[in-house]
Amino acid sequence: MAVSERGFVVIGAQFVFFSITDLRTLKEIERGSYPVAIGEDIYATHEIEPETVDQLVVALQTIDRLMKDYGVRDVQVVGSHSFFEAENAQFIRDQLQSRTGLVVSPLTLSQESFYRTQAVLGKFPNFNQVTKDGTVLIDISSGSAELTAFADGDFGFSRNLSLGPLRVFEVMSDLQRTVPNPVEVMRDFIDSRLADFMRLLPKNQHYPHVILMGSALSVFSALIPTGSDTVEIDRDGFKLLYQEITHASDQYLSEQYDLTPTETAQVLPTVLLVYRLIKSLNSDEIWISDLKLLDGLEVNAASEAGSKAVNIDSDHEILISARNLAERYMVDPKHRDFTVKYALQLFDRLKKLHGLGKRERLLLEIAATVTDIGAYVDTHKHYEHSDYIIRASELIGLTAAEQRMVATIARYHSSDTPQTDLSDLTELNANRRLVIAKLTALLRVADALDASRQQKIEKIRVSLQKDRVLLTVTASDDVELERWSLRTKGAFFAAVYGLPIELKGKTRL
Known part of the structure; x- marks a missing residue:
């Protein structure tokens, strides 16, 4: 088996999906799924039951044998957010590892949103053409709906709603048996959850196109039979389907569309949710x-491997997400862009000093973009507010640890000096604390270079010398305030890197 071939496994709310993919061509060698309804356990009892764990073990062992039969050694196994909603998820994760040898990596909601975006960017037919007008990608799993908006062919924003059809069904099941018109009650329940989302949509932006995807949409393969992987339907056609489903009995749906009892129970909440x-x-x-x-997962792995079959920038949506967050909290765009520019220049020109890589550069760029969002709450100690806002926000594509790192870098970019080794951050390991310290030191320097908030510095030359780091700048005005600010903030740089940093500048006449 070629080195370029990799295995992927996703544990979702109702199925365990798997594939073996050649990353050079993005062609699937094998693909399949096993029904394991962990979502029914989670939404009913908040835990995954032992019988369901046994089913998961059998599915994973079968998939693992298949991977080995194909000679695939590199297998990525992830658990969806739905899986980790279970109160005993960490215990189950450990049990799965001990019984199958497979390590299940958790995905945050923002990571799931990122991978879904990668899926449509890499595989949806004529995606660029479709998204020239406003388009919303709606991914519906059993427990949630993820909405990702595109405008002018580019990523706009992403929001997650805890509003999947199985969750709706479990919440509304008792009520459905006691009210005369359960459809109206379910519609009102869904609308109440959509109200805040609609309020946050950008003004004056129309979304004429919707792309539906997700594991919960498997019922549509029975409702709208087709030989294609992608089905197009207009609003009137979907309205006819909605009217049929909302007036049909469970027995009719089961017999007419050959659905299992579990599928039948999800037809109404799925169609109603999509229609609303x-x-x-x-x-x-x-x-x-x-x-x-x-x-x-396949598209992202192929992109990271440099496959010519994928022509997308995996970091693009992540950076747009960060910029959207900065704009939502009205960060000064001129200072933001200045800080980003010079933070990245320092990173690139001091690579021999810090020894960090591409992913750490991305984290620095994100941190520099969102570092001042706390000023929206209060300019006094705004860095503290930045910390908790970043932690509570959805930054698409970051792991939970990476988002915590970005928040901490923002927290310490200002005058609040942390312990040099960041040993108080016990939830992060020593390697991550070291990365935080190195990136914080660079961001502090970049922020100090615009202490006046007038973007006086036009050009910078970085010189790594034996006894110091020298910044030689060309500026449009006097930079004494910046020099003073660097002396203050540069102390942490010297503590981290073992070299003082100095500013030498001349004013352009």
């Missing part, structure tokens, strides 16, 4: 896609 979303967005065209989170 389409109506709220006032969309005209709907694409129902078979793309899943699994596809995003």
